[in-house]
Amino acid sequence: MTDAASAQSWKVTLPCTRMEAEALEGDIAAFAMMDKPPVLMTSEAEPDSDESWRLEAYFEGKPGTAAVKLLRTLVPSARAAKPVIEQLADQDWVTMSQQGLEPVTAGRFHVRNLTGDPELPGHVNFLIGASRAFGTGQHETTSGCLMMLDRMRRVGMRFGNVADIGTGTGLLAFAALSLWPRAYATASDIDPVAVEISAENARANGVRLGTGAGRVGLFTAAGVDHPALIRRAPYDLLIANILAGPLIELAPSLCALVEEGGTIVLAGLLREQADMVLAAYRAQGMRLAQRSDRGDWPTLRLRKRPQIGWKRPRRFDSAERGEAWGFGSI
Structure with missing residues (x-):
């Protein structure tokens, strides 16, 4: 792998179910030993379908066979599916990595994930970055x-x-x-x-x-x-x-x-x-x-x-x- 390829961002896409997607909200242990673990994002592939969801994993550098295999273990329903592996332009990675990170207001609390988001007056404000x-x-x-x-x-x-x-x-x-x-x-x-x-x-x-x-x-x-x-x-x-x-x-x-x-x-x-x-x-x-x-x-x-x-x-x-x-x- 060239240095240029190592510096680029890559995305691996696999199909999954809604139940698998919801379980991934807390699954951080699988990639804990990696120096640069992927960012995992899930979304509906088809509206109102529990069986048609997708998992997108964003890697800093081209993912190896072991990383893709480990990713497959998180979504057993995709064991027969071929993963889609693609290289991303840098600007695409910045955009995608910040999707879904709108500030959240819950009662008196206002939680923002990006430093550029303003605090909400009259609330208890927290900055909790995506991690x-x-x-x-x-x-x-x-x-x-x-x-x-x-x-x-x-x-x-x-x-x-x-x-x-x-x-x-x-x-x-x-x-x-x-x-x-x-x-x-x-x-x-x-x-x-x-x-x-x-x-x-x-x-x-x-x-x-x-x-x-x-x-x-x-x-x-x-x-x-x-x-x-x-x-x-x-x-x-x-x-x-x-x-x-x-x-x-x-x-x-x-x-x-x-x-x-x-x-x-x-x-x-x-x-x-x-x-x-x-x-x-x-x-x-x-x-x-x-x-x-x-x-x-x-x-x-x-x-x-x-x-x-x-x-x-x-x-x-x-x-x-x-x-x-x-x-x-x-």
Whole structure:
């Protein structure tokens, strides 16, 4: 490959389904080991068709056989399709890489992804650039969580110890700290790249890092498998914007980290998955306090029922750390 070819941008296109496209919103681990991972974008190939979607992967430099093969594993429905691989002009790459990055307003929050976008007066403004980590505010799961946090603050709810499990870009932890600035905030993700990006975003938005009040402590952890996450419990507010599968798997360990009367906000699940997720958390003593749907994506606010006598919950046992390997933030 010539130096000129290496410097050019390339696009690989594969067909996919809507379900596969939605799953890719949080899939950053597949290319995490690459120095320059591709930017993945999905769109409808045919309007109102769940089976006719497309995946476009933008590479800096011509993708090798291994990269294309790895891309295929993300969309199993395209195993018989021939990928379309094309070289792009530089100006086309700039245009395409910025598609879909319009600022998002959710309640009092305004999230912009490009430095050239102006701040919105009267709102809490965040600059969260597009990156390998999920959580720029574009997806309904993230904006749904922002709306839920805003509503909780408007009705006077107060929190002093907040955890954001599967933080992605750090946005939800930053938003919570802006609403309750004296709180202790903890944010974690299974992907170390997401934790690095969260730290960069914190500095870009003037969010203080650290373990004290009014600061965000960042940790790399699968589920809640980290001594610091357990030591800093119990939390009165825990946010988990991941996927339905790990939400169900992590229900016992997440609920064990929340104090009696505490709140859990869940997102990343589809409407048809809500009953299964709710059943898992009700079994741990949680009750549904509020539900808000944005398109096909519900956001659930749960409250931990106070218990008395022999049913009173014990503190989280560090020997029973919750793990959901292979899952990070959605």
